[in-house]
Amino acid sequence: MAIDQVPNITIPVIDISAYLSGDVSRIPKIAEELNAACRAPGFFQIVGHDVSAELRNRLFNKVAQFYALPSATKSALRRGLSVNGARGYEAIGTEIMEGDFQDQKEGFMIGPELPSGRFLQGPNLWPAESDCPGFRSTMEEYFAAVRSLSIKMFRLLALSLRLDEHYFDAFADSRDSISMCRAHRYPRANAEMARKSRGTGAHTDFGAMTLLLQDDIGGLEVFHRPSGTWNPVPYVKDAYIVNIGDMMEQWTNGRYMSTLHRVISPVSSEDRYSVVFFNEGLLDQVIECIPTCIGPGEAPLHPPVTVEAHLRKRYGESYGEEKEGIVV
């Protein structure tokens, strides 16, 4: 997009501090703002959350330290070596989100340490403490903090849909709820490379709700269908970017929107880092039109599907066949 072009999408910034502090008089307004943002553009940023700046800064430092490790040390942790193929390191080009573009990013994925056996569950892979001191403890501390924030966001989301505040609790906050956290490094690129490749190819997220921390380099873009334009998601200090995934779009019968997005490789003197958190929910939960999301005479747009069936299909589609895919 040319610099002087006005973006077609404004990503709203919503302050959730009154919800977290229990200021009930201000909660309806937050729920309204959330409702409007989830309908369109399906992306917003939250400020006034409770994940400390100290933890977020430490996280970005540790993630950068991890990616600076020798390739062989990182490759020894590659995802294909984890019990279910879902945890660990992804080299550049492993994930394919858009056509023939192999994503120009490295990733490192963790989840809860649950006994293996079910889809996406099992132990994480970690570098030796001496290779990357403090990386594991920081990732684990951050995982717990962002998971807790996501549960609060599901409560706000429930209020925004005029549901009981705890409607999504079992989905988002059960011991067996699937939650995954992935740290990314996007190598810096020149303008030519950035045009011809993608940091992350255009995609919609698979799950219910995504919470993303980006650094100040920029590059995340959201698609505006009516005008066919890509619009930047600006860096807002201390904010989380929140977006609706396909599962929530189905669950709300299309009321809430799962929007196409991508990352352009940073044309910068620095690499870009981001850390994404997906709360995909309980594997056995049936996703079936929420009662407040269907009007008289309206029919559900999608047949009921379990979280597990939905995720198996989507994870299967986004990893190259010749690569080390998730065990589906």
Ligand SMILES: O=C(O)CCC(=O)C(=O)O
């Ligand atoms: O790294 C980013 O800013 C976005 C990544 C993303 O869209 C994803 O992992 O689903």
Ligand SMILES: [Fe+2]
């Ligand atoms: Fe995404």
